[in-house]
Amino acid sequence: MKALGMKDNAPTTMSVETFSPDPHHIGARIRGPKARSFTIHTESNHSLDTSATPWLSAVLPVAMQVKTPVDFDGDVDSVAIDNSHRAQEILSGWHPRHYPRTTIGFRETLTSVSPAPGVGCFFSCGVDSFYTAINQSDRITHLVFVHGYDIKPDDHDLAAQALASARAAAGELGKPLIEVRTTLRAEFSDSYRVPWGHIYHGAALAHVAQALSPHLGTVIIPSSYPSGSLKPWGSHPDLDAAWSSSGVTVEHGELDVTRFDKITRIVESPTAMTYLRVCWENRDGRYNCERCFKCLRTRMGITFAGGECATLPSPLDPQAVKRVSLNSARRQRFRETIAELDRRGVHDPELVRAMKSAIRRSYVLQRFGR
Ligand SMILES: [Zn+2]
Numbered sequence: 613m614k615a616l617g618m619k620d621n622a623p624t625t626m627s628v629e630t631f632s633p634d635p636h637h638i639g640a641r642i643r644g645p646k647a648r649s650f651t652i653h654t655e656s657n658h659s660l661d662t663s664a665t666p667w668l669s670a671v672l673p674v675a676m677q678v679k680t681p682v683d684f685d686g687d688v689d690s691v692a693i694d695n696s697h698r699a700q701e702i703l704s705g706w707h708p709r710h711y712p713r714t715t716i717g718f719r720e721t722l723t724s725v726s727p728a729p730g731v732g733c734f735f736s737c738g739v740d741s742f743y744t745a746i747n748q749s750d751r752i753t754h755l756v757f758v759h760g761y762d763i764k765p766d767d768h769d770l771a772a773q774a775l776a777s778a779r780a781a782a783g784e785l786g787k788p789l790i791e792v793r794t795t796l797r798a799e800f801s802d803s804y805r806v807p808w809g810h811i812y813h814g815a816a817l818a819h820v821a822q823a824l825s826p827h828l829g830t831v832i833i834p835s836s837y838p839s840g841s842l843k844p845w846g847s848h849p850d851l852d853a854a855w856s857s858s859g860v861t862v863e864h865g866e867l868d869v870t871r872f873d874k875i876t877r878i879v880e881s882p883t884a885m886t887y888l889r890v891c892w893e894n895r896d897g898r899y900n901c902e903r904c905f906k907c908l909r910t911r912m913g914i915t916f917a918g919g920e921c922a923t924l925p926s927p928l929d930p931q932a933v934k935r936v937s938l939n940s941a942r943r944q945r946f947r948e949t950i951a952e953l954d955r956r957g958v959h960d961p962e963l964v965r966a967m968k969s970a971i972r973r974s975y976v977l978q979r980f981g982r
Contacts, residue, residue, distance in 0.1 A: 625717070626675045626682045632662040638823060640667050642800065645680050650803065654794040654819070659826050661859075663722060665689040666822035668696055669815040669855040670796055674804050676703060676711040677811075683717035690721035692822070692857035699854035703811070706844035711811070724858035727829025732756045732790065733865075734817055737777050737889040739910060740834035743874035744865045745785055746881055754828060755782045758820055760794040761813065762892055770894055777899075781887040790827070792820050807846070814847030818855030818862050825859040835865035842867075872913055872952050879919025886922050902926050905936050909945060916958050930966035938974035946971055 629641045638660045642650045652670075654660065664686030675682035693716065703711040733748065735741045735755035745755060757778040759771045775791065782789035796816055797808065806812045814833060821831035833852050842848065849864035856862045869877075878884040888900075890910045895901040900923050902911070911924045912933075938946065946967045953964065 624680065626671065626678065626680045627685065628664065628667050628671055628682065629685045630662070630664050630667060632660070635659040635662075638662055638666065640670070642671065644674075644678060644804075648803070650800045652794070652796050652799050654792065654796065654823055656790060656792045656823070658790050658824065660823045661825040663687045663689065664718065665692050665722070665825070665857055665859075666819050668692050668716075669699070669818040669822065670800070672696055672699065672714075672716070673703060673711070673811055673815050674801055674806055675714050676700065677804060677806055679712060679714065681715045681717065684719065686719055687722045688716075688718040689725060689857040689859065691724060692855075693718070693721055695854045695856050699815075699851060702848075702851050702854060707811075722858075725825065727859050727861070728825065728827050730754050730828040730830075732821070732824060732828040732831040734758065734820075734831070734833055735778060735782065735789070736762060737774065737781055737887050738834075739871065739874050739878060739888070739890060739913075740836060740865065742781075742878045742881065742884040742888065743869070744832055744834040745787070746878060746884070747866060748832065749785065749787075752787060752832070754790050755785070755787045756790045756792065756820065756824065756828075756831065757782075758792045758794065758817070760792075761797055761816060763894075765793065765795050765798050770897055770899075773899055774889060777887040777889060781883050784883040790824060792823070794820065809846055810844070811846050814845075814852050815855060817847065818852065821855070821860050821862050822857055825857070828860060830861045830863055832863045832865055835867055837867075838870050839867040870948075870952070872917070872949075872956075875910070875913035875919075876917040879914055879917045879921075884921075885914075885919055888921050888923050890924075900924050903932055903936075905938065905942050905945075908933055908936055909949065912949065912963065916953065916956070916960075928963065930962050933963065933966035934969045934973070936970055937977075938970055943971050943974055 624645045626644045632638045637655045639653045664684040700713045704713050730753045731751050732754045733752045763771045852862045852864040890906045891900040893904040900907050914921050
């Protein structure tokens with residue numbers, strides 16, 4: 613229903629009403645401008661935080677993009693509220709036109725919560741998560757697998773395959789696996805086309821981290837980039853920290869290692885070489901497609917580090933490397949790979965030629981269209 617005289621584009625508040633049908637299931641009904649409404653579910657094999665705190669990072673970047681105030685019908689942790697001002701400062705500093713600051717309303721703030729002793733680490737079975745899980749094994753008590761972000765909530769086959777691997781890998785690494793399934797991305801942020809990589813994925817992971825406050829006092833988001841390559845990105849050491857509450861500190865992973873350093877470390881782990889999952893394209897529903905940029909680049913790293921990986925078994929095909937599709941960020945990754953090979957004294961002229969050819973080809977395709 614629309615109020616008389618109200619324009620369709622009139623800004624209204626984005627309101628968030630939380631619910632929890634049982635301790636393992638939390639949800640939010642969100643009503644946004646233009647009468648859009650969403651019901652989001654987050655479920656786990658562990659009990660979850662039923663306050664409004666986990667929904668702060670989930671909703672705030674979306675409200676900023678929509679340029680509307682956000683109102684929580686529930687208690688939000690006071691430290692999380694304080695930190696979220698910093699999150700807004702970072703996002704609006706990076707993207708002043710598209711993510712201006714907004715205001716947050718809430719019922720009342722919780723006083724501080726004492727953090728649980730657990731230390732969690734997000735664990736997708738990728739290079740970054742295997743590296744952090746192995747490198748910080750001494751302090752990590754739980755690994756956290758999320759279904760609903762890189763794997764769509766309704767892709768049950770791939771999710772089952774990925775989850776089985778995460779369970780087996782966590783078992784071999786001696787850590788309990790916390791399993792979470794959420795419709796947050798598919799139901800909410802994708803509906804508003806909030807850019808997953810550039811803006812939202814750290815905030816979405818922080819939603820899960822905060823939801824696990826009954827068990828975890830610290831949650832590590834494995835890093836994507838070393839400190840020298842940091843740029844505005846949805847998971848960044850400054851932004852991730854700004855999604856912390858009194859109960860859960862959100863930590864960004866290691867910044868002093870390149871992707872090659874990480875691969876060099878994880879090829880020594882039989883567990884990583886059995887369960888590694890790097891593919892986002894999952895062509896034909898495959899665990900790793902072995903044809904996309906991420907698969908090929910990881911395969912190269914493993915070869916150069918002298919490893920063998922059961923989930924990337926095919927020999928490197930220079931023809932496939934030549935044909936891979938590159939945008940400017942990926943061109944940069946290939947240039948870094950060529951420089952890294954040179955630095956490490958690895959001689960593979962055919963592969964270097966293939967990478968250079970892919971870089972040249974990508975400029976031509978960019979200029980003349982695909
Ligand atoms: Zn792939």
